[in-house]
Amino acid sequence: MIWVMILKFTTRTHSDYLLFVRDHLKAAYRTPEELQLLQQFFSELIFWVGALDLSKTTSMMSSSYSSKTKGRKPRDPADMLRSHLLMTKLGMGVDDWVRSLRTIPIYAILSGFSPSDVPGVGTFYDFMRRLWSASSPHKTGRIKRRLRKPIKKGKKNEKQQPKNPMITENLVKRVLRSSTIHYSAKPHDTLQLLFKTLFVLPSAERGLLGDTSSFRVIGDGTPVETGARSFGKFLCDCRKSGNWKCTCKRQFSDPDATWGWDSYREKYYFGRTLYMFTAADSPYDLPVYPRLFKASQHDAVSWICGYQEFRYWYPQWKLGEAILDSAHDALPIYTMLEHDDVSAIIDLNNRRSGKLVYNDMEINSDGVPVCPIGREMICWGKCPGRQRVKWRCPAKVGKWSCPHPCSPSDYGRTFYTSTADNPRLFPRIRRDSKDWSKRYALRTGGERCIKRQKIDYDLEASRGRSSRHWSIRVYLIAMCQHADAWLKEAQKHGQLPTIHEWLGAAQAA
Template sequence: MKLVSRTHQNYLIFVTEQLHKEYGTPADLALLQQFYSDLIFWITPVDLSATASLMRSGYSPKTKGRKPRDPSDMLRSTLLMTKLGMSVDDWVCALRTTPVYAILSGFAPGDTPGVGTFYDFFRRLWKASTPHKTGRRKRRLKKPRKKGKKNEKQEPKNPKITEKLVSRVLREEKIHYTPKEHDLLQHLFQTLFVLPSAAKGLLGDTRNFRVIGDGSPVATGARSYGKFLCDCRKTGNWKCDCKRQYADPDADWGWDSYRERYYYGRTLYMFCAADSPYNLPVYPRLFRASQHDTVSWVCGYRELRHWYPQWKLGEAILDSAHDALPIYTMLEHDDVSAIIDLNPRRSGKLVSGDITFGTDGVPVCPIGRKMINWGKNSKSFRNKWRCPAKVGKWECPHPCSESEYGRTVYTSTKDNPRFFPRIRRDSKEWTERYALRTGVERCIKRQKVDYKLESSRGRSSRHWNIRVYLIAMCQHADAWLEEAKKQNRLTSVAEWLKTIALMAA
């Protein structure tokens, strides 16, 4: 099969010619303007011409056989399907009955792909021979009995797992990356959407990139019981430990702290840009549902640095589920400022002689008064604290120093990055930075609510990864359309068609 692709300019010329042919009358143009203008301006600026070169390894180099569809057209059509919230079957029917959908996809009306062509395209997006990562036959995973509390995620089964992972990461001289099944999806997403968004300034400063990470439950459409392969039920044993066959063998049980219930599926861990006005994702990652967020962060963070080596990470903004000393240590090793909320269950107390420290990292003198910050060394991240009595010019009932200057205490991020982060927890700057963390929740909300991620009820890792990445691509395209509207760069459909025709001439 010989892979043939066209440039984005040729695609735009094709769209204008076909729209003039199918919707040439003033009434038809008014119909396009009323019902399809947003969709036209949403998909046509997205340059997908590099899709063929990125997916070339998924196609046979032999010249014999049927000519394949242009991968850029297939990806564009799949994005339109995701945007409109249709299934593959409904979308194939819409392509055949609504010419504008076929034209915007890059297909001539009357010559559109069938259902099998789309599923064949999906198989090429997944770098594995099967849609699952593991075998379909395994022993049943029992639903845990111990429940957590409201908004409190369960602790990992191995309390030392985060420390072990971080110590292994820090021993590596270079970032070690094992190829994953979703690598092609990430490569397409990064090349065609993330990097163009960064060039448009929609991700903030990539020379000092601020990243937010958080996980969210994604329930699978498969049953947790599996299919019996043994004859134990004939003897009355319905709770045997024999292997069963599962429609989604990669799913397992996880705790949904928001809904206070267990779910069977995966965890969607999202990395997004903190400085993006549209809360744009840069690396979506699916993990096991039972995996704790600290483990997901360590694994995903190293993969993020592998995919974006040219970016300089400046800050990591995370919630209290990530409040673990090994994570602070890893971020300090990479010269990344940690903006992580303290977990009340792990906060504890830090004492140095007769000086104690509050949960905000501020030293408290022997009489119980907070000491006053007196500046910091921005290079070594070392803060100076003075006696509140000497600064406030009042008499202390129990002075702990005979010095006229008063007692002085120094705190350094190097000594304890968890209690003494680079930005003081009691400062206004900390509050403003940590407030950006809700951006990742809005990003996940776009996936799960606006684009109805879980409505398809998929049953394989391939399905869920493709769906998550397609929605992430749509999020970037949505942002580009909003930017065009803000800058008043959108015209009517008729004027847009004239502009493209003049460019072609």
Template sequence: MLTNIRTHESYLNFVVEQLDLQFDDKTFLTDFYSKPIVWCSLVDLTDAGTLLKHRYSSNPRGRKPRNPCDMLRSLMLMHDQKVTSVDQWVFTLKTTPIWAILSGFTPDNVPGVGTFYDFFNRLWLAPSPHLSNRKKRKLKKAKKKGKKNQKLEPKNPKIVQKLVKRALKNKKVRYTAKAHDQLQILFQSLFVHPSASKGLVGNTQSLSMMADGSPVITGGRPYGKFLCDCRKQGNWKCQCQRQFSDPDADYGWDSSREKYYYGRSLFMVAASDSPYDLPIYPRMYRASKHDSVLFVSTFHELKHWYPDWTFGEVILDSALDAYPIYEMLEHHDVSAIIDLNPRRSKQFIYNEMDINLDGVPICPIGRKMLDWGVDKKRYRRKWRCPAVVGKWTCPTPCSESAYGRTFYTSTKDNPRLFPRVKRDSKEWYKRYALRTGVERCIKRQKIDYRLEDSRGRSSRHWNIRSYIIGMCQHADAWMKEAEKNHFSTIDPIIKSLLSL
């Protein structure tokens, strides 16, 4: 039973008292540990106790549980220090008192490895670390390979169209509870919303977001453990069930390395206008799913998790250049900034007029018509004759008017061909250039915080690591903002401790 969850101010007083007892030389703290001390002082986890209270027993008997605020803070410090093993982190807490103190524990009363794994169960809503049965048949690796930097097409070419049609048919899409929901509640309540209030994710009433997928290699073997005696009988290619240490993983195509991998796909949604490329929804999927399929489901989950936010723009790469996605975004009044996929692009005809790949009408003599403004209420763009505007003589004029021929293109008629932001415009290139922010966000997870180094073997492990790293990314942004303000926003008791 959870009782007496201390406030953030009480935690800071505890840290100062313990540091005074353990360290006589405050210069040592200032020289080596000032950054993590300030980092922890900026992260207020008091509400974690309320958000996790229902995950603890209401029976007052038995041993009192650890404060969930301290456990969560300790996990954040573990990832901040690039420690990938719980066993190693417990050893660090016992041998380096300052990390135990910053976590919220006294140096002589540090939680054990089992306590951390028990806390993992409270963060994960499924009864098992895995989402599927550990016993199944061996997965077959696909023989077809893609080209460099080109992702494989979905196995079912019309799967995106079917998903979007189903979503648009139902006015209110029901959200099905998932195992990672508790992690998302903590993440958005303790980090995303505070960052939004500080102005670090952009305008939440017209949020610009970006999304992309990235491969995550699991530590489990793709071959599994044999449970039959077929090999003893000389049958090395049996189809019997095997036991897998990571049954939720499967094969996916890594387009950058041009090879198949066994694991998951990290689909990251980040804020485009954030100066720190902050994540707002990290999501783990099976590796075999295509990014276009992942975006459809992720977008509707976002609408559930952030009902008070309004999404005004989505920036995506060419892997998600599918007409149903444009149709879905237009239905929700969201501007689509998506690069064209050359494999799906060709010359178009719209109202008996040829249209090039940039959505520009081509007049009968093969010249581009000139953009003459857009009606933002109806998202209808006006085009004028290049000869009349340029004051040169057309050999075959198609209009007797002195104003010249005019032509209109509407986003409603074809959102892919005529997006709200014209493709070859300066505004388009400026907005699309922001898409690299999601790659930097993923790079922070996979390289800076060493997401894949732990070689985990369960969905629980990968989801918890991804969310905890996302929390650290927000805490790092708060730290940089504090440095910009010369630490004027940190608590006075920490200032006096470090003589800032």
């Protein structure tokens, strides 16, 4: 059966693809003027796509194709994926891209197609369906009752609170009950497998993701608006009687979209939340696991769910640090990370902390004990062999007279804070230290990664209306982000030849 599947595709190695591109470019662009045109306008695109070894795509997607020998042979999945990436890179839709393939020979050649044999629009949409493991582009039924837009607005830069305040604690308890990671199949599994195998792991081998034996990850979410309306299509006749606010079920073009709060723009939006796991030590802010959740879902919940999936997809990586913003400041998250021996770099959310007290001692927002007269105690180092920090009386260390001494000892009062007792107040790296500030500053890498998705590649320009569309678009852009980094690395080290030299290599071979 597997042998039949392999024969059904017209497959080739990456070196064969490069020879195909060189031969067809030399045949299509012969004169010095045409070669100069290639060098001036298309050299970066040629080397960009030439670095993508997609030859494993066929074997990874073989289950998405029929094993029957009758009928027309399908296009090579590697060529189809490569063409989709070029389309995403150039910011085109399917219709415009197919038109460009038929009128601009270099686009067809770089995709792996002969300029005289280009796939049609239907072939591209058919390939998208094969990238999605579910039979429907939606996760829920299209007919349902309309979701009401929330009336109460949130505050500036304040995330929408979850409806169930105990959800983070309950989710973490469920996670910690099991010693193994339970993962149920997701419709985007094929996309993630391609992304991991063809892009993330090669970037890790190139050293573009940092040390995977002590991997530092950034987690952050961003709103993604859908192109569908929130009103839906009426299926009843209530409007004829003047009732425009009926509660009857309606038909929605994007039934998976929900209402969420955009804290940056201070408005509600209808769509999804894109939660991005980014490599903190990547010089190019590369994504490692993009995930789409409901717009109404809190970032803390998205982290817990996505974190378990991330660990499933990269079991060979050892997580060292998790760098998160104050929306993730929940004790269950610290507990889960400590259980996995992961250092938590999370900003404290003062709005919901109130007055912090630990063993009858007041604690400030940096996790530093404050003595009865309101002076911060002095850190006197870590206790060897345990996650415990020693603090001393500021008066005894500074050699000044305290008006209300709290200890008769000449050494002064000592106080200990332990990560094991409260990892939220006393993380492994103190919040008042320069080391913590330096590590937390890496969180902006996640924002830059999301900026690449939403602004540089204009994620929301397509105005999609299904979970399948948005998942494919997010993953294609993430793949392009890795390919962009590879090209920049080659340019940085002067590894790119001229077009004349590159085409001459084929003749020499």
